[in-house]
Amino acid sequence: MYGNLVVRPEDIENWGKKVEQEDPEKLVEFEARIERGEKIEPWDWMPFEYRRQLIRMIEQHAHSEIIGALPEGTWITRAPNFRRKLALMAKVQDEVGHAQLLYSAAETLGKTREQMINDLLSGKSKYSNIFNYPAKTWADTAIIAWLVDAGAIINQTTNSRGSYGPYVRALERICWEESFHLKYGYDSVVYLATGTPRQRAMLQDALNRWWRPIMHFFGPPDTQSVHTEKLVRWKVKLATNDEMRQQFLDMYVPKIWELGLTIPDPNLRKNPETGRWEYSDPDWDEFWRVINGDGPCNKERLAVRRFAEEKGRWVREALRSPQAQYVTPLA
Amino acid sequence: MASLDPRIQRAEPELWQTPNTTLGPLEHWTTYEVFLQKTRGSHAQHVGSLHAPDPEIALILAKEQYTRRSSCVSLWVVPTVCILKTTTEEEGMFQPAVDKTYREPQGYLNTRERLEKYRHRIPSSSC
Numbered sequence: 001m002y003g004n005l006v007v008r009p010e011d012i013e014n015w016g017k018k019v020e021q022e023d024p025e026k027l028v029e030f031e032a033r034i035e036r037g038e039k040i041e042p043w044d045w046m047p048f049e050y051r052r053q054l055i056r057m058i059e060q061h062a063h064s065e066i067i068g069a070l071p072e073g074t075w076i077t078r079a080p081n082f083r084r085k086l087a088l089m090a091k092v093q094d095e096v097g098h099a100q101l102l103y104s105a106a107e108t109l110g111k112t113r114e115q116m117i118n119d120l121l122s123g124k125s126k127y128s129n130i131f132n133y134p135a136k137t138w139a140d141t142a143i144i145a146w147l148v149d150a151g152a153i154i155n156q157t158t159n160s161r162g163s164y165g166p167y168v169r170a171l172e173r174i175c176w177e178e179s180f181h182l183k184y185g186y187d188s189v190v191y192l193a194t195g196t197p198r199q200r201a202m203l204q205d206a207l208n209r210w211w212r213p214i215m216h217f218f219g220p221p222d223t224q225s226v227h228t229e230k231l232v233r234w235k236v237k238l239a240t241n242d243e244m245r246q247q248f249l250d251m252y253v254p255k256i257w258e259l260g261l262t263i264p265d266p267n268l269r270k271n272p273e274t275g276r277w278e279y280s281d282p283d284w285d286e287f288w289r290v291i292n293g294d295g296p297c298n299k300e301r302l303a304v305r306r307f308a309e310e311k312g313r314w315v316r317e318a319l320r321s322p323q324a325q326y327v328t329p330l331a
Numbered sequence: 332m333a334s335l336d337p338r339i340q341r342a343e344p345e346l347w348q349t350p351n352t353t354l355g356p357l358e359h360w361t362t363y364e365v366f367l368q369k370t371r372g373s374h375a376q377h378v379g380s381l382h383a384p385d386p387e388i389a390l391i392l393a394k395e396q397y398t399r400r401s402s403c404v405s406l407w408v409v410p411t412v413c414i415l416k417t418t419t420e421e422e423g424m425f426q427p428a429v430d431k432t433y434r435e436p437q438g439y440l441n442t443r444e445r446l447e448k449y450r451h452r453i454p455s456s457s458c
Binding site for chain 1: 334335336337338339342345346347349350351352353354355356357358359360361362364377379380381382384385388395396399400410411412414416418419
């Protein structure tokens with residue numbers, strides 16, 4: 001599960017300089033290859049900025065999967081029945097598996113897994129903001145599995161049309177597994193929506209809590225996001241944040257309304273003239289505050305990862321062969 | 332805020348006292364490439380890579396990571412370091428530089444035509 005790549009102004013500043021320093025002949029060849037719809041493989045020449053942006057993007061995606069397992073995992077011990085417990089465990093395991101696939105894809109670009117984990121633990125690398133919010137009730141896990149995964153599928157399906165071979169291949173596998181998550185999530189939501197008044201109320205509460213983070217999920221509006229013409233041309237970024245948000249609203253608002261749930265935004269409506277959804281400002285200051293570390297669960301999420309790395313260290317050490325040498329994975 | 336997760340509550344307060352940790356090189360071991368044969372009779376295909384301390388564990392992890400729902404009849408792991416591959420620059424050598432239809436079935440499409448055209452040169456058969 002993952003939101004969208006956030007491009008900051010400072011990224012663009014660095015990059016203008018770097019691209020000019022690239023070998024112009026190789027750059028032309030590289031761009032022509034992408035233009036023809038061919039994929040780039042790890043052993044190909046690529047511009048420094050392409051590599052850098054992809055590492056950042058795939059790494060953030062991997063961190064999001066591994067941290068994303070935590071909010072839902074909160075409820076494994078208290079799932080309402082055995083079938084739901086098994087399903088939730090399978091889903092959480094899938095997310096951790098996705099992290100493994102993505103770390104491997106990012107690694108083909110030259111950053112080691114240990115470096116990526118170090119950057120996660122030190123706070124240097126980000127992960128999807130939405131996982132810094134708590135899952136307060138069982139209904140929260142249902143909303144996450146349905147709507148957050150729906151958002152993730154939109155994002156990942158979009159990215160799977162990208163130009164970098166290892167990332168595209170990992171995403172194909174991931175999207176396929178996510179389709180189970182979506183079905184499972186929708187089933188859990190429908191079960192509560194068709195349940196007792198208390199179950200319905202619990203579901204509505206969860207939707208109220210998660211709506212804002214879900215609106216944040218695809219990243220800041222295009223007006224606040226830097227123009228990323230080069231990332232688009234290189235097929236690193238394939239849709240803008242607002243395009244994906246609109247697609248999500250188109251697909252899921254009717255389904256939410258069908259269940260008789262209220263979306264906590266009185267201004268949410270589709271403008272019949274423009275064909276676009278209009279909504280209240282979902283408080284982008286909060287988005288930036290949380291991404292910079294001040295969300296309800298940021299500290300806990302990182303503490304859990306740190307604890308896991310630290311407590312697992314003796315096992316990794318015991319298994320390690322002294323002859324092992326590091327090689328970048330092939331593909 | 333106290334954690335809502337009972338598993339995490341059990342790890343407290345030690346969880347909060349864990350100092351920031353830094354992983355050194357190779358702490359997550361080395362890399363293996365994974366090949367998967369989907370059905371009997373098909374080729375094993377490369378599906379990705381993983382980290383493992385030795386080939387046996389690589390195989391266990393490959394099963395977890397690459398065969399979660401799909402069926403599979405055999406799984407191979409190979410240390411990445413053991414693989415020798417061609418480079419992008421060498422890609423050109425796989426493109427035929429000159430006309431090599433002489434070694435392809437498409438190079439022999441006119442045989443029947445010739446036979447019809449020059450049939451009169453063939454002496455009539457005795458049987």
